[in-house]
Amino acid sequence: MPLKLSQVYYLLFLLGGALFGCTPRSVTSVSTTQTTEGYFTNPIAKGADPWIIKKDGFYYSCGAGKGGIYVAKSDKLTQVGERKTVWKAPEEGWNAYSVWAPELHFLNGKWYIYYAAAKAPGKPFIHQRSGVLESVGQDPFGPYRDKGMLYTGDSLQYTGSEPVWAIDVTILPLNGSLYAVWSGWQKNAKTDATRQHLYMARMNNPWTIGSNRVKISSPEESWETGGPLDLQEGPQILKKNKKVFIIYSTRESWLKEYRLGQLSLADSTLNPLEPKNWVKTGPVFQGTDQVFGVGHPSFTTSADGTEDWIIYHAKISTQPGWARDIRLQKFTWDKKGNPVFGTPIPAGTPVKLPAGEGRKVHSCQD
Structure with missing residues (x-):
């Protein structure tokens, strides 16, 4: 039976390992990418909630760990x-604990980091709020100044x-305006087993919400529900040829059923704060019997700008939990x-x- 192209690649990969005295790397202990010439393998790193932004020929990634x-x-x-x-959480305050899923953006000549954090440690995770850091200069490695908590309620901040x-x-820059998009609760609760929705608001500047929030999507489709908790989270912006998409994660992040859904703006000139203008499709990316719980992506292009790539995390086993690693692959576009x-x-x-x-360069080192 003729070998499939993927099988040929894998045989070449094994042969390369034999020639150099190495074997393929364990998926749970990868810290750098094991390659033969011209190829790499997933995962590329340990961790979760990957964020990558490309600027001036370099890729900048951002993440949370060790309280910062x-x-x-x-x-x-x-x-x-x-x-x-680049930033350590303070010893006390609204953002002292549980720093989650930061993103790095370059806006108006400065770098901004958007992140979630809490005023109290551990479970239940009922205190998560979102804030922003602003670079003092134009260096993505800082220093950064804390611009405080973003307002994510139903009335403007000055009402109290x-x-x-x-x-x-x-962050969604669109038609000369700036919008914030996030995952939130309808109201604060005493349990973290609370349904999550996608919200959007207009921004006055990169650190100030300037309008009441609008709920643009809820977990309502059959592929978004059916588990212990219905949720939508990790929204990411994807633009191509004047089309605007929000790619988000749905189902439960700790289960193998975690997957991606899509909202598309019917017309990029329409008001994005009108929920009816967003069309939902899904699932657009989901696990298999070999890859589990795919979610929380970001998007970039190849070094030469000719290819589009998705960076995402996946669970390292089918067991419930948050042990995950970071992977990437190329994607395409339909007609x-x-x-x-x-x-x-x-x-x-x-x-x-x-x-x-x-x-x-071929390397066998972890």
Whole structure:
């Protein structure tokens, strides 16, 4: 029986390992990418909630860990680079604990980090609010000044109403305006087993919400429900040829059923704060019997700008929990201009390097 192209690649991968005295890397202990010439394998790093932004020929990633936020820089999409802490949570205050899912954005000549945090440690996670950091200069490694908590309630901040539970803030620049998009609760609650929706609001500037929030989506479709908790979270913006998409995570983040849904703006000139203008589709990316719980992506292009890539996390086992790693793969577009993410590639499968990245030195080191 003729071998499939993927099988040929894998045989070449194994042969390369034998020639250099190495074997494919364990999926649970990867810290750098194992490659043969011209190929890499997933996962590319440990961690979750990956965020990558490309600027001036470099990839900047952002993440949370050890009570703070780190940034890393690399000239290769498949290599994360050295993670350097750029902000530590204060010893007390609304953002002292549970720092989650930061994102790094370059707006109006400065870097901004959007993140979620809480005033109290541990479960239940009922205190999550969202805030923003602003770079003092133009260096993504800081220093940063704390611009405070974002207002995520139903009345403008000057009325004195309380911000509502909010995580995963991302930014949508559209038609000369700036919008915040996030995952939130309808009202604050005493249990974290609370339904999550997607909200949007107009911003006055990168650190100030300037309008009441609008709920643009709820977990209502059959592929978004059916587990112990219906939720939508991790919204990410994807633009192509004047089309605007919000790719979000749904189902439960700790289960293998975690997956991606899509909202598309019917016309990019329409008001994005009108829920009826968003069309829902899904699931657009979901796990297989070899890849579990795919979610919380970000998007970028290859080094030469000719290819589109999705970076996402996946669970390392089918057991409930938040042990995850970071993966990436190329995606395409259909004739109607919609993204086609395909099927997640199993760990250890050789994948062709992003265009323009060049060949990498073979290494057996963790």
